[in-house]
Amino acid sequence: MRIGELAERAGTTTRTLRYYETLGLLPARRAGNGYRAYDEDDLRLLRQIQTLRDFGFGLEETRPFVECLRAGHPAGDSCPASLAVYRRKLAELDECIAHLNGVRQQVGAQLAEAERAMAALEATATAPGGPGPRCELGPHDPHDGDEATGRRAG
Amino acid sequence: MRIGELAERAGTTTRTLRYYETLGLLPARRAGNGYRAYDEDDLRLLRQIQTLRDFGFGLEETRPFVECLRAGHPAGDSCPASLAVYRRKLAELDECIAHLNGVRQQVGAQLAEAERAMAALEATATAPGGPGPRCELGPHDPHDGDEATGRRAG
């Protein structure tokens, strides 16, 4: 099949497939006219990549799984290199989750404290039966909470 | 004080301070020679920014806190807009943590399963050795919050 069909069947875009090819993740054979030619196995490789990416794996981290599949193994995680990636990822996840839990606690404490202070001020400044709470929330895209890129000399 | 001194006292770089200024986050007065001039209040604003950034807040999210301080309030979170950011962040954190916990479980299960299958075949493993764990796991796709644009049609 050609790139458009593979993209559609996998629910992705041709741009993505070409990108994966530049990474060597999903190389394609070529038809006589220069068009990329894919088969069902390529679809499987692609699905493996997508599954891992949905878990938050970087594309490079999916490589061992893809190569494992291409080596003829029944599953992408039938190889030691893949298991190593799993383990690394688990450690990363644990660290990240712990970090976020810590942050959550601190932010929660800050909020509670600030709310307490605000309530004290409003009680002294506003009369009873006043207006409702302000609603200044706007649309936003969820980011992650991370750091670890070298900042703050410390 | 000048930019170099402020940077040093805050443990950051001049580049960062100029960047904050372009964002309007930390505007500076100017000395006669064109040099940026900061005072102790600016240092406080900067410290507020840093604290929030350490929590994983984006720079834009620190703006209400900074403006709150500049408005003369005792703390950056003495204003309703700041509290709104806190609450939004908490919700984000909760969502992110829940997501990561789910992923962790799935990856853990995958690993366990793969290890079982591997054990049945062979018992050879490679020694690990990574550069260091980073926490860059996102709750989901950072560029768009849903799959309407086409990936993983399912």
Added chain:
DNA sequence: GTAGACCTTGACGCCGACGTCAATGCCAGG
């Protein structure tokens, strides 16, 4: 008067995973 330590603005680089043109080629249908 000159080194050199500070400052200025401007502009490009980086990371990840693509999106989005642009210019052009291939092929089937009317």
Added chain:
DNA sequence: CCTGGCATTGACGTCGGCGTCAAGGTCTAC
């Protein structure tokens, strides 16, 4: 023949938070 829908490569844009030059101005010390 032309239209139109697929394909090709190439290259720049995006987002966030800066790093890293580059070319020059300013002030201080010797």
